[in-house]
Amino acid sequence: MEEEREVSNTRSDGNGMPDLVFQCVIHYIHDARDRDAVSRVCRRWWEIDAAARKHVTIALCYTTTPRMLLQRFPNLESLKLKAKPRAAMFNLIPEDWGGYVTAWVEEIARSFRGLKALHFRRMIVRDSDLELLAQARGPALQSLKLDKCSGFSTDGLLHIGRSCKNLRTLFLEESSIGSIDEKDGEWLHELALNNNVLETLNFYMTDLVQVRFQDLELIARNCRSLVSVKISDCELLDLVGFFRAATALQEFGGGSVNEQPERYSSLSFPPKLCCLGLTYTGQNTRPFIFPFAWLLTRLDLLFALLDTDDHCLLIQRCPNLEVLETRNVIGNRGLKVLARCCKSLRRLRIEPAAGKQGMEDERGLVSHSGLIALAQGCLELQYLAVYVTDITNASLEYFGRYSKNLCDFRLVLLEQREGVSDLPLDDGVRALLQGCNKLRRFALCLRPGGLTDVGLGYIGKYSPNVKWMLLGSLGESDAGLLEFSKGCPSLQKLEISYCYFSEQALAISVLQLRSLRYLWVQGYRASKTPDLLAMARPFWNMELIPKRQVIVADPHGAAVSVEDAAHILAYYSLAGPRTDFPDTVVPLEAAAFLNA
């Protein structure tokens, strides 16, 4: 009857709210954690969220399968997948560790009809995967990011260049496309011919050097919305035409300055340029950077050739700076200039580099005096990653007191010849954690004596919201780890490097950390009995990369054989143990039997 039909059309939950209302509302809920929470209210909301979910990030691809993803979120428009442990960025993970995109690309080609954006990070991508993707999703694809990936060549990119006419973003940053994988610059030429909507083009930190700057210029002319371009090494003088054509450009990175300064008088940057990262450039860039330095919001000096003085002179001209990345040659002096001049600073990253005498300014080292100035001067700071040569409890206390917006704090104490002023850092770490209550990510790498077991306990006790941690050379004994693991209620991902905890302590702490879903450990005290198996439980995958010899280049470029200590990797998975182990990786149970 009519009445019944009406009731069934406006089906509602127990509160009387029709589905239609919630289906409209849910599109305004973007945060993944909110969506997760909302989907658990009732079955109906679960179904509505599942049908409406647009983006998913899978932090480790082995935690689920493409089919499970399809069943859960069939209408996905954007997917981000990650695989190799973060240690891969430090050359510590075997190249063939895993993280193949093939199964995912096949499912995407088959089923995910609405997919427009794809982001693979630290995964293995083959040319055949790119070909399949281009064939099946080419015209629909708007964003493709192959972020620190490997396994493909310019042949694969050629398919993308030819078929992805609607690509707004092509991001290849730091992907390993070795010299044998680069046939030519045809892929960029194809992209230039077929695409006029490109907004972001990034092949920064790749070895793609056969690209032609004429193609870059063509892209700039055709793509009126081009806002961000980061390229590999290329002489800036070749890009005069490109810069002239790219009138909407806001971000540029890469290139180098190899000629005499006078020759750059014809070079002018696009008017809206506010994010800059010049590589292999030094003082001679002053004439054409200084005039618009006041506009800069992002500055990448990681691969520039500036000394401490250059840093100071440049930074003091950048009052609007929000993001700075550089090496520790910035020095305490540079940090003080930053603190004085850059009140809008949100993100600061300071990497270590050659400190041997003569290479970079000896005074260009970062320590507590610079950090104290930074904490007091840059109150908007949200992200800080810094390598220091010296540190005090007081400087960490300053962060606790002033850096109320800090979400992400990473500190590494470099090995230096001279002693460190003020170890252990227990009190300073406690003060920082207590003061910075927005902290979500935390990394601390010191040395023996840097943090006692009590200090480790503080980290556990005072980090209620931290989801990711990296502990390096902290604590004194297993007692510290056990105390630590009584706390950290939100800790989902834990990385432990050279803390020398026993297998038994590691296993117990894993069972105690209630939110933990991912663990990576290197440099632990192996035992003869398989104590680690104490953390075995359903859905908990455990893998081991046994210690192995690796060939690396020593400081003089010679090939040497080095021992890389064993790694433990453990994670929750709904997909069961993986089936694509390379020789270098073994499931933990098997390893235990081998050693017995």
Added chain:
Amino acid sequence: MSRSAVELDFFRMEKESAGKPQPPKNLFDRRRSLRDIQSVISKMNPEILKSVIATGSVENGNLLASKPKTDEPFLSPALPLLSAPAFGNCVSGTTPLTIFYKGTISVFDVSRNKAENILKLAEENVSKTVDSDLPLTRRKSLERFLQKRKERLTMASPYGNCPTDYAFSGEKKSPYGNWPADYAFSSEKKSLYGNCPTDYSFSGVKNSWRH
């Protein structure tokens, strides 16, 4: 003279300090744990330790440092003085191992064997830390950059077309040997995933790539 001290005098500190009276700080720290000893040793300048242990000669039971081979730029007052009982003359039982470092005096009660081991340890530690710029532990992107920078410098034209940007603390741009020998890798061995060079007390893990 059953216990003659073996003193390693770095850079003739005795001579220097003879002129100026320096009241030692009252930090008499009697410790026993091996970890404490290790942590003290780990703070010492490995270059100094190495050169002294390697070049020291024994005179009247005193091990005096000869002049170090290379010019050590870190001529700071933070020089350790290592004093151990002369190995030939020890009485059985524990004897004090005195370490003078940065104005602090640390005394460890150790047996003769332990003292020997400690000195050996310091040597090993030194050869590990001085030589092992563990390339494994640096971020890939940064390693790549440092390698490329080195290549660019060695490729620079010999006819003065050098890029004007290599102004490292006033160093000249010539490609003929004004460059420090191996600047591409730092003496810093730590990254977020650093191998700690001073981790000699635990089984199974050796970090030196020299093996």
